[in-house]
Amino acid sequence: MIELLGVSVAYDGAPRPAVRDVSLAIPAGEFVALVGPSGSGKTSLLKTINRLIAPTSGVIRIEDRDAAEFPTHELRRRIGYVFQGVGLFPHMSVRENIAITPSLLGWPREQIVARVDAVFDLIALPRDYLDRAPAALSGGERQRVAVARALAAEPRIVIMDEPFGALDPVTRDALGQAYRALHERMGLTTVMVTHDTQEAALLADRIVVLRDGAVVADDTPRAMLSGAHPEATGLFDTPRRQAAAIADLAR
Amino acid sequence: MNAQLAAAFATLPNYLSQHVLLSLSSMALGAGVSLPLAIWAARRPRLRWPLLAATSLVQTIPALALLALFYPLLLALSGATQNLLGASVPSLGFLPALLALALYAMLPIVRATISSIAGIEPAITEAADAVGMTSSQRLWRVELPLAAPSIVGGFRTAMVWTIGAATLATPVGQVSLGNYIFSGLQTENWVFVLFGCAASVAVALVADQLLALVETGAARRDWKRIFVGAGGFVLAALAALAPAAHATRGAYVIGAKNFSEQYILADLMALRLQAAGLSSEKREGLGSAVVFRALAANDIDVYVDYSGTLWTSLMHRTDNPPREKMLAELRDWLKRTSGVVMLGAVGFENNYALAMKRERARQLGVTTLVDLARVAPQLTFGTDLEFQSRPEWKSLREAYELRFRAIKSYNPTFMYRALDDGQADVITAFSSDGRILAQNLVTLDDPKNAFPHYDAIVLIAQKRADDAKLRAALQPFVGAIDLARMRRANLEVDRDQEKLTPRAAAEKLGREAGLLK
Ligand SMILES: Nc1ncnc2c1ncn2[C@@H]1O[C@H](COP(=O)(O)OP(=O)(O)OP(=O)(O)O)[C@@H](O)[C@H]1O
Ligand SMILES: [Mg+2]
Numbered sequence: 001m002i003e004l005l006g007v008s009v010a011y012d013g014a015p016r017p018a019v020r021d022v023s024l025a026i027p028a029g030e031f032v033a034l035v036g037p038s039g040s041g042k043t044s045l046l047k048t049i050n051r052l053i054a055p056t057s058g059v060i061r062i063e064d065r066d067a068a069e070f071p072t073h074e075l076r077r078r079i080g081y082v083f084q085g086v087g088l089f090p091h092m093s094v095r096e097n098i099a100i101t102p103s104l105l106g107w108p109r110e111q112i113v114a115r116v117d118a119v120f121d122l123i124a125l126p127r128d129y130l131d132r133a134p135a136a137l138s139g140g141e142r143q144r145v146a147v148a149r150a151l152a153a154e155p156r157i158v159i160m161d162e163p164f165g166a167l168d169p170v171t172r173d174a175l176g177q178a179y180r181a182l183h184e185r186m187g188l189t190t191v192m193v194t195h196d197t198q199e200a201a202l203l204a205d206r207i208v209v210l211r212d213g214a215v216v217a218d219d220t221p222r223a224m225l226s227g228a229h230p231e232a233t234g235l236f237d238t239p240r241r242q243a244a245a246i247a248d249l250a251r
Numbered sequence: 252m253n254a255q256l257a258a259a260f261a262t263l264p265n266y267l268s269q270h271v272l273l274s275l276s277s278m279a280l281g282a283g284v285s286l287p288l289a290i291w292a293a294r295r296p297r298l299r300w301p302l303l304a305a306t307s308l309v310q311t312i313p314a315l316a317l318l319a320l321f322y323p324l325l326l327a328l329s330g331a332t333q334n335l336l337g338a339s340v341p342s343l344g345f346l347p348a349l350l351a352l353a354l355y356a357m358l359p360i361v362r363a364t365i366s367s368i369a370g371i372e373p374a375i376t377e378a379a380d381a382v383g384m385t386s387s388q389r390l391w392r393v394e395l396p397l398a399a400p401s402i403v404g405g406f407r408t409a410m411v412w413t414i415g416a417a418t419l420a421t422p423v424g425q426v427s428l429g430n431y432i433f434s435g436l437q438t439e440n441w442v443f444v445l446f447g448c449a450a451s452v453a454v455a456l457v458a459d460q461l462l463a464l465v466e467t468g469a470a471r472r473d474w475k476r477i478f479v480g481a482g483g484f485v486l487a488a489l490a491a492l493a494p495a496a497h498a499t500r501g502a503y504v505i506g507a508k509n510f511s512e513q514y515i516l517a518d519l520m521a522l523r524l525q526a527a528g529l530s531s532e533k534r535e536g537l538g539s540a541v542v543f544r545a546l547a548a549n550d551i552d553v554y555v556d557y558s559g560t561l562w563t564s565l566m567h568r569t570d571n572p573p574r575e576k577m578l579a580e581l582r583d584w585l586k587r588t589s590g591v592v593m594l595g596a597v598g599f600e601n602n603y604a605l606a607m608k609r610e611r612a613r614q615l616g617v618t619t620l621v622d623l624a625r626v627a628p629q630l631t632f633g634t635d636l637e638f639q640s641r642p643e644w645k646s647l648r649e650a651y652e653l654r655f656r657a658i659k660s661y662n663p664t665f666m667y668r669a670l671d672d673g674q675a676d677v678i679t680a681f682s683s684d685g686r687i688l689a690q691n692l693v694t695l696d697d698p699k700n701a702f703p704h705y706d707a708i709v710l711i712a713q714k715r716a717d718d719a720k721l722r723a724a725l726q727p728f729v730g731a732i733d734l735a736r737m738r739r740a741n742l743e744v745d746r747d748q749e750k751l752t753p754r755a756a757a758e759k760l761g762r763e764a765g766l767l768k
Binding site for chain 2: 050052072073074075076077078081083085087088089090091100101104105149
């Protein structure tokens with residue numbers, strides 16, 4: 001359960017706030033996609049959830065406790081986070097990167113080993129990649145490792161910022177589906193930022209549209225595609241038109 | 252030539268181990284202070300500038316001056332702790348050298364640490380926060396490992412600087428490879444100078460190459476390379492330090508200023524003590540202001556000074572009494588003010604005198620300082636490094652109204668060279684200097700008695716005042732060496748052909764003067 005109450009983020013020296021008075025309640029087990037044009041404040045809003053950014057005003061509640069009450073490192077160990085920029089540690093192997101949060105939590109060695117194996121299977125990479133340095137991976141492979149790292153400590157909440165951005169459409173779809181299945185199986189609460197409204201529509205239970213830092217629409221994918229939210233129509237027109245065009249071509 | 256090299260190699264284990272011990276200790280202290288400071292400042296941009304500015308400022312002070320500054324500082328501290336705690340910190344030798352070099356080592360380490368930590372990509376430090384690291388976990392698991400190659404690079408620079416600068420510890424009484432360079436410079440023993448330079452360069456190169464392995468190893472996360480570099484460094488250090496571990500410290504410390512006569516007399520005193528069954532060690536190449544203070548502070552036990560020097564520089568006297576009267580007054584004054592015992596006069600005087608080439612003096616018709624004053628405006632005056640700040644120069648100038656066309660100061664060796672090749676017309680010479688004979692110089696008479704007498708006198712520190720064995724071993728020095736013998740011994744060390752080491756000259760002089768069998 002994630003609750004945002006009147007959350008605003010204003011960067012020092014910026015003319016306008018990046019996030020403006022956002023209130024959202026995300027029940028446990030829900031998969032929310034956060035969409036919106038570039039610069040609309042998606043990353044800024046997402047980072048308030050694990051307090052990489054402290055909101056200028058407003059309250060964030062995680063599992064019914066004010067997030068500001070947790071020591072930040074404890075809060076963050078409980079929330080899996082996938083960076084828009086990947087953010088793997090260059091001096092650690094893939095294995096060490098994935099194992100980092102469990103090791104910070106002081107898990108026993110065997111448990112860490114087993115867990116690294118388990119999450120690594122999810123991302124469908126050859127096993128010998130475990131001992132490689134992140135620099136020896138392609139952009140898409142690194143993104144997959146970042147997803148595995150976010151899941152390693154068995155978080156209840158996962159927040160992801162463009163996690164599949166660098167992947168080819170086939171892998172992207174496969175990994176999206178695999179993640180969605182995991183979300184179901186583990187009972188995760190997921191917030192995923194994406195540019196891709198088609199992906200949002202196919203994976204999420206609920207889509208939140210941001211524009212200029214404010215929520216302009218918040219509804220199910222079906223309602224979004226049906227044009228119930230005129231503010232978001234532009235965003236969903238494109239995938240709908242493309243889908244129709246491809247269906248025409250295939251006929 | 253071979254004898255000189257053999258003499259150099261004979262002292263190498265001792266000089267090298269002391270040099271390495273000093274360099275490593277200074278690095279350890281410098282790094283121990285710099286690293287935490289730099290890590291702290293890397294997190295706080297506001298502290299960065301002051302820390303970098305302060306360490307850079309230290310770096311702009313010439314190393315020699317920095318070393319020299321720590322001596323009076325520690326001397327004052329030593330006095331304070333003596334009053335407060337009844338125990339004093341040593342102000343000569345290892346401690347001032349250690350502190351100055353540690354300060355000197357800070358800049359490269361601070362700069363490398365701050366810039367490498369502050370230069371880590373923000374995305375990586377943010378990732379460290381996002382996976383739930385505390386700020387110390389972030390430091391140890393992410394920032395330091397990523398900054399390690401640059402920090403080792405900073406260490407490398409600091410290590411090479413420190414090894415080079417450690418040669419400058421000699422004048423504050425710390426034995427180092429600089430002993431070759433300083434004594435070689437004074438006695439025109441170029442074999443020693445080159446040997447000292449080569450040894451210090453070799454040590455620096457070895458340290459640099461081994462640390463380079465650690466640096467590249469850290470950059471490539473190649474543990475084998477790091478291990479080889481660090482292990483090699485430790486082994487090399489241990490090998491160099493080995494002689495220091497079982498070196499026996501001498502019971503007595505003999506001081507010497509930085510010219511040939513002082514080296515010879517210090518060696519001769521050491522030989523006398525040895526004959527009497529007493530062990531000793533030497534602190535050579537000390538500045539003339541440092542050496543008396545060191546004796547007064549009991550950091551050294553014995554050395555030879557000159558009556559006129561103490562008379563003018565320490566007692567601040569400008570009158571010029573007869574020889575015996577001056578010695579008597581000086582003896583009382585020393586006893587009263589610092590407890591230092593004047594054992595007696597060695598026999599010869601080493602007076603300040605102005606000297607010219609015999610030919611040139613005849614051309615100009617100069618035999619006395621009165622004559623010199625007449626032609627001085629056309630002449631260039633070459634002095635040793637300290638003469639112009641000594642009170643003798645003031646009284647000389649005033650007594651004869653000397654006005655030179657130019658005044659230049661030189662290291663004594665180069666001062667004689669300057670007179671020889673005409674860069675200087677008149678120089679400050681010492682009456683016992685062998686080069687007066689060798690270069691056929693004349694010393695100018697001083698009819699107005701502007702220069703006092705400079706009897707060579709043996710001085711003993713207060714704490715050894717009642718040491719009968721020491722006094723018995725040194726008592727025979729009184730009246731034992733006349734000017735001709737001292738001049739010849741000095742010449743044997745200073746000349747270019749058939750050069751003797753100070754020790755060989757001391758043995759010869761000792762036998763001639765009946766001080767050694
Ligand atoms: N550290 C910062 N300092 C100042 N302004 C910032 C900072 N980070 C982001 N901004 C600004 O805040 C606004 C929102 O940025 P944010 O990164 O949240 O956008 P986004 O929706 O994630 O965009 P994108 O889809 O391109 O990733 C932008 O106008 C951006 O320029
Ligand atoms: Mg973004």
